[in-house]
Amino acid sequence: MNFRLVSSDYSKLIDLFGRVSGTVEPSYRYFQIYYRRGLKFFATDGCLKLEFSSSIPVDPFTGVYSVPIDYARALKSSDEKSFVSFSSEGETIEIKTDSETLSLQKARDDALPAMERKFEFSSRFPLKEFNESLNFVSAASMEGDTVEIFSKGSETILAASAGRLVLLSILEYEPRTDFHFSLQYVTVRHLVKTLELLKTQVLDAGSGISELGLKAGTLLFSICTDETEFPKPPSFLFGETASGVGVQKKAFLSALRKITRLSRRGFSVLMISDGKKLKLFLKAGSLRYECEISAFSGEEFVIQLDPRKLQSALSRINDSLILLLMKKGNLLMVGKKSKMYLLIPLIN
Template sequence: MNFRLVSSDYSKLIDLFGRVSGTVEPSYRYFQIYYRRGLKFFATDGCLKLEFSSSLPVDPFTGVYSVPIDYARALKSSDEKSFVSFSSEGETIEIKTDSETLSLQKARSDAIPAMERKFEFSSRFPLKEFNESLNFVSAASMEGDTVEIFSRGSETILAASAGRLVLLSILEYEPRTDFHFSLQYVTVRHLVKTLELLKTEELDAGSGISDFGLKAGSLLFSICTDETEFPKPPSFLFNETASGVGVQRKAFLSALRKITRLSRRGFSVLMISDGKKLKLFLKAGSLRYDCEIAVFSGEEFVIQVDPRKLQSALSRINDSLILLLMRKGNLLMAGKKSKKYLLIPLIN
């Protein structure tokens, strides 16, 4: 094996692999290099698997070389026009810059990383729009939760349940086949961070034998799926929201920032409408605190919500105006333009 990368490309690859593998499980913080119909790079978090097909001309070689990401990160250079060279001899791989050499012994294995590589791609999305939706619906979840991606007629739905919150985003791109995938929360967050780095404008999505597949240019993602079945979203979520009463998003975020300074993590607060004003209310021990969000001419209601989760979700809705309306025992908070929705049960 013998090839070299421009330093700026090397840095981008190391950052990409770092985001794929994450920091939750240190044993996955490495990337692999091998030849399979061309030069390939591979990284994983154990569920999310990425194979990058490089266009660099390289003579065929055997074996798979593993490099710890944190070791490779040490060779990143501020000189973007310099080169980083890779070479191997036996079980040893050597990575060199103009002034540094990293040599790793016993770095070679025989088995090419296993992953699904054949997918029936049935949907195409603008990458940025898809990632913003994925970022939104996973905003309030935690480890152990899942994020759902499924088809509904001419639309693709992304959804997640997080405590008392249900988050849903609609992508108006019609899939060619029906599908439903449940993705692990931790892997979804790794995917969101990874896609943020990409300059590719379009993203293809589809199904394999058991995995969910994504393709962005020369990057192929294979993502394991859970069998957890997400309850079918109520049909009223897809009805017209024009009857909702609008509240400025920045007013919500300002009030939530204040109340999160006073509440402990994991504590819930009340959001109350008396038909004239919309308020947040906190009671904790001897502390009583209420904060007016905005003048509000909608219906009276009371909901209980984790202010940090609500803040995280609302900060990811791009609309300046959030519409509030009652739907069958729930408060629906809707970003009409972005088609992002929050559903919270009312307190009777």
């Protein structure tokens, strides 16, 4: 094996692999190099798998060379026009710049990484829009939760349940086949961070035997899925929201930032409408705190919520105005332009 990368491309690859593997499980913080109908690079977090097909010409070689990402990161250079060279001999791989050499012994294995490569691609999305929706619905979740992606008629739905919050985003791109995937929260966050780096504008999605496949240019993602199934979203989520009362997102976020300074993580607060004003209320021991969000000419209601989770979710809605309306015992908060929804049960 013998090839070289422009330093700027090397830096982009290392950043990409670092986001795929994440930091939750250090044993996955490496990338692999192998030959399979051309030069390939691979990284994983144990569930999310990425294979990059490089166009760099290289003679066929056998085996797989593994390189710890944190070691490889040390060779990143600010000189974008320089080169990083890779060579191998037996079980040793050597990575060189003009002034540095990283040599790793016993870095070679025989087995190619296992991942699905054959998918029935049925959906195509603008990558930025898909990733913004994925980022929104996973904003309030935590490790152990799942994020759902499924078809509904002519639309694709992304959804997650986080405590008393249900988050849902609608993508108006009709899939050719029905599907339902449940993705692990940690893997979803790694995917969101990875897709943020890509310049590709289009993302293709498809079904494999047991995994979700995503293709963005020369990058192929294979993602393991869980067997859980998200409850069917109520039909009113897909209905008219024109009757909602608008509140500026900026006012929501300002009030939520203040009340999170006074509440411990995991604490719930009340959001109250008296038909004239919208307020947040906190009671913790001897502390009582009330904060007016804005004037509000809607219905009276009381809901209980985690202010940090709501702040995280609202900050990701791509609308300056949030519509509030009552729907069958729930408060529905809607970003109408972006088709992003928050559903919170009312306190009777």
